[in-house]
Each structure stands twice: as structure tokens, then as C-alpha cells.
Amino acid sequence: MLSLFILVSIISFSGSLHPGPVNVAVAQTTLSQSRSAGLSLALGGSLPEFAYGGLAAGGLMLLPKDADLVVWLAYAPIPVLLGAGIAALYQKPVVLNQALTAHTKLPFWKGLALGSTNPQLLPFWSAVWLYLSANMLIPEHSASQWIFALGTSAGAFGLLVGVVWLADRQRIGMYLKGSWLNRLTGGLFIGMALW
Secondary structure (H helix, E strand, O other), X not given: XXXXXXXXXXXXXXXXXXXXXXHHHHHHHHHHOOHHHHHHHHHHHHHHHHHHHHHHHHHHHOOOOOHHHHHHHHHOHHHHHHHHHHHHHHOOOOOOOHXXXXXXXXXXXXXXXHXXXXXXXXXXXXXXXXXXXXXXXXXXXXXXXXXXXXXXXXXXXXXXXXXXXXXXXXXXXXXXXXXXXXXXXXXXXXXXXXX
16 A cells, blocks of 8 residues: 555656646745745645545446456556647646736635646546556555545645745746656656556
């Protein structure tokens, strides 16, 4: 179970590397307000990962163990991972704009809203769950779903804490260089799909 948590946390951390709306909002809030406001937004932004991860794992655990369905599910993550990888490769880096968050008073709720409205989370975590299940990396245990969901949130929060730390240290001339991060993230997902 610990191995599952660590593996999913690493996947979540890697999947959150590209500068998306939550990452940029965390950096903007840290720069324009304070480190504690950035951490509050980071917490709010990482909680939806837990909900979507648990929903993805829970729904897929209820599927019947039909042999044809298992074969189909083994290949189902491939197009999702390829799509996520290609999208990350072609995503343009986001430039920080402090004016966007200068008046935000409730960063936790902003983070929660930004994370909750991410349309990629449910299909992505469903694909990861299927990928790990197909490779027998998910233990047969009733708590597997919750450990998986906890790992999704922990990895995202870990990355966002890193964004807060970097933004706090680099308050002058901060710019998230997204092109190499996008290539790294895209390459990781495409590699998982090919594997």
C-alpha cells in the first residue's frame, strides 16, 4: 500500500509539472499576496485530485471482472495517456500576471474552484488506475481506492508547495518556464501509453 501511495504521488507530481491554471494561480497569489495565501490556494487546488482519484478508482472497482472487459480495459488508458501527453507537448507556457490575483481574498476557495473545474482529472486518473491495474500494481485490498486517491492529492500538493517556495524566493522577475516542463510531462505520459 505504501508503494502504491508513493507511485501515485510521483505520477501526480509529474502530471502537475506543466504550468496549468492552479500552478500559475498559486505562483501569482504567492507573489501578489503572501506565502500563506499561496499555501492556502495550493491546499484548495490539490483537494479535487483526491475526489476525482477516488471517484475514478471507485467507479472502476465496481466493474465486473469479465475476461473481454478486462482485455478492453487494459487498452483503454492508451488513448487517454497519449492525448494527455500530446496536449502537454503542445501547451503554450503561461506567463504570470500579478494583476489577476491582486484582489483575491479567499485563496483556498479559489484553488478549490480551479481544481474542481479541471476537465482532465477524471479521465486522467481513470486511465492511470486502469494502467496500474493492468500492470498488477494495485494490491487487492479494500483500502486501495483511498490510498490511490490520497496519493493523487499528495503529489499535486507537494508540487504546489514547491511552486509557493519558488515564487516566494523569486519575487522579482518570476516567470515559469513551461516549455521544458511540458515536454517532460508529455514524454512521461506518452511513454506510459507506449509501455
